[in-house]
């Protein structure tokens with residue numbers, strides 16, 4: 058890196074006229090103004106927050122004098138006794154320049170005197186004194202109650218300065234005995250804030266090693282990133298002494314270094330010496346003292362202002378990236394909005410142009426619709442599922458999951474099952490596990506699947522409607538009529554698509570109900586079900602019987618009913634194929650015909666059961682028995698001749714090989730058909746002496762189930778669950794397929810054609826392309842916003858360069874000790890322990906160099922101590938020309 062030019066020294070370089078000393082932050086005012094403009098353009102309320110500056114130090118060290126010199130106006134009480142007795146929070150607020158030369162665009166306002174404007178700054182001083190006395194008394198008392206003063210001016214930065222009471226050791230006047238502690242606490246409350254820049258003021262004629270200012274600043278800012286040391290009263294040091302070593306940091310090193318200043322003396326105050334004259338005198342002082350030649354960059358109020366400016370520039374730089382990204386994101390969204398309003402369609406004039414435009418929009422829309430369904434849309438959300446992903450969710454996480462959760466037996470009590478079994482068996486005692494109840498119940502369960510399936514189709518329909526509204530939103534918002542027409546067309550089209558999918562769903566469910574495929578490989582089958590049921594009942598019975606055995610009751614002594622149950626259990630085992638069964642060999646072809654007839658009669662009965670809500674009326678039952686009696690008698694003759702043949706064989710659930718023998722009880726039942734009158738119209742013969750009790754209107758089977766009944770119930774449940782599982786899987790698979798085919802994909806395939814058919818009509822073009830006035834207005838507004846944002850972006854792009862230009866004059870180069878050059882504050886470090894270091898021009902880029910020298914000359918604000926006006930004076934301080 059090229060060596061930077063030597064710093065301007067008081068002896069070797071022409072110095073700015075004293076009056077050109079920049080007030081605090083003057084160099085960054087243009088940048089800040091520009092940034093505030095950008096904030097305003099962004100429509101944001103936020104502004105640039107600059108760090109607060111507080112002066113601390115011992116009493117009468119010259120704090121108020123330093124602050125005044127920085128602001129460039131006389132308005133603070135100063136004196137060789139305690140002056141600042143209450144914290145003064147001074148807010149500088151930038152106002153718009155009036156430009157009428159009235160001089161009334163700068164004024165002060167106190168918080169305690171709202172609405173009262175002080176155009177005369179000496180009155181401000183009087184008011185501060187009066188207000189101090191009001192709160193802290195007239196006898197050197199101190200109060201921590203703030204005085205808040207606002208200075209409005211077009212020439213200031215929006216920055217806050219705080220003048221704090223000086224640290225005092227010995228209480229005087231009305232001061233309490235712990236005055237020092239109180240003042241220290243008060244000071245700390247301000248300077249401990251990380252956003253507070255500390256000006257630690259020490260008089261050169263006091264011992265720096267005992268500096269209260271450095272001590273308290275060190276407490277608040279131990280790393281020294283925000284403390285600048287200020288040495289005042291260089292002019293009244295003992296003859297033969299100087300502050301050179303202090304300024305170089307050789308006595309107490311300070312990261313940000315020191316600046317020596319010469320303020321107005323008490324005499325100057327008395328004689329009303331202006332700031333302008335005081336600055337000239339200060340400059341003359343340093344010029345006449347060769348000892349300060351090498352440390353010119355650390356001498357004088359202008360150098361202090363530069364240092365502060367440098368810090369402010371760094372602060373601004375630190376906020377630029379955030380501001381830039383805000384602008385660029387605003388640019389993107391405004392550009393998008395602007396694009397959505399489209400260009401003013403020249404093609405609107407001719408029909409062909411209109412047609413092309415509409416065709417384009419419709420094609421784009423159809424494409425966008427398909428993309429959304431297929432998950433190819435460009436704007437993928439990271440926060441929620443959208444488009445096709447929602448359809449998938451509905452299928453898998455809502456539809457399938459809901460079906461999985463259904464238990465086909467949940468609404469069926471054992472009593473219900475028993476009732477249906479008995480209803481299906483009619484007047485006989487049930488002999489076997491009949492398939493009719495199973496079929497009736499499974500059909501009922503399959504029918505339950507229709508509603509969720511239709512609901513699923515509805516959900517998908519709603520999703521498609523939603524998708525249709527989310528496609529090409531921006532592009533279509535300028536054509537509300539076209540949008541409305543589009544909604545109508547796609548709405549009707551989707552409704553049309555819903556119908557066939559609902560019909561298909563109905564068919565699928567009906568298909569499942571129409572054929573109960575008990576041969577399905579995944580179906581449990583009767584034998585297995587009975588086996589499992591027996592095991593279940595057995596194990597529950599064993600656990601139930603255990604205590605009884607303990608009681609000494611022999612199983613043989615169990616009641617007859619239980620024994621008969623065991624017999625039935627044995628039957629069931631036979632059914633399971635444990636006993637070899639040749640029953641079917643005994644069936645001759647004529648018997649088979651009889652059986653067929655029996656089966657059809659049985660089915661007829663089952664049909665009646667189904668139609669009558671699972672319960673045959675008494676008369677129907679009798680009629681059914683009569684019809685079948687003769688056939689059953691024939692059957693019985695055959696069966697009684699061979700007791701190995703069982704009526705279980707008719708059940709398809711149990712398969713062709715599962716037959717069992719007829720029990721004695723069944724024989725007796727069959728026998729009863731030979732005894733006419735016993736079961737036919739029994740009520741007509743009840744006029745004997747024995748009176749039967751009237752049967753209740755509603756009859757339910759006994760709640761206590763025999764073992765056989767229990768097995769029947771368990772078997773029925775097992776069959777139900779097994780078959781339901783098969784159907785559920787089919788439905789879970791086929792319903793989404795039907796919906797996708799008839800509704801979703803059909804829409805995707807046909808949408809464009811439908812649009813063309815319905816909307817591509819010459820007579821509709823004009824109407825559909827009507828643009829509301831507000832769209833034209835919005836297009837204009839967004840175009841303007843876009844222009845402003847682009848401008849702001851360009852300005853920001855240029856700002857760092859310009860900020861550097863501003864900073865350049867103040868950038869710290871490496872000193873002769875080889876310590877690092879400091880470019881940034883507060884993150885950079887300044888070691889003041891080296892020998893002479895100096896401010897120098899940065900060679901970073903030619904542009905900044907050029908602007909530094911040829912830049913517009915900085916007008917000196919508050920150039921006149923009586924505030925009569927501003928002078929635009931030539932100086933070395935560069936400014937930024939926007």
Ligand SMILES: Nc1nc2c(ncn2[C@@H]2O[C@H](COP(=O)(O)OP(=O)(O)OP(=O)(O)O)[C@@H](O)[C@H]2O)c(=O)[nH]1
Nearest residue numbers: 117118119120121122136140141223290320322323
């Ligand atoms: N000769 C000379 N006198 C100075 C200098 N700075 C301040 N004074 C005088 O020192 C006295 C105190 O100055 P102030 O600015 O009031 O000091 P302060 O620290 O604000 O005082 P308090 O607020 O009362 O603690 C005044 O009479 C000033 O004129 C200086 O650099 N040289």
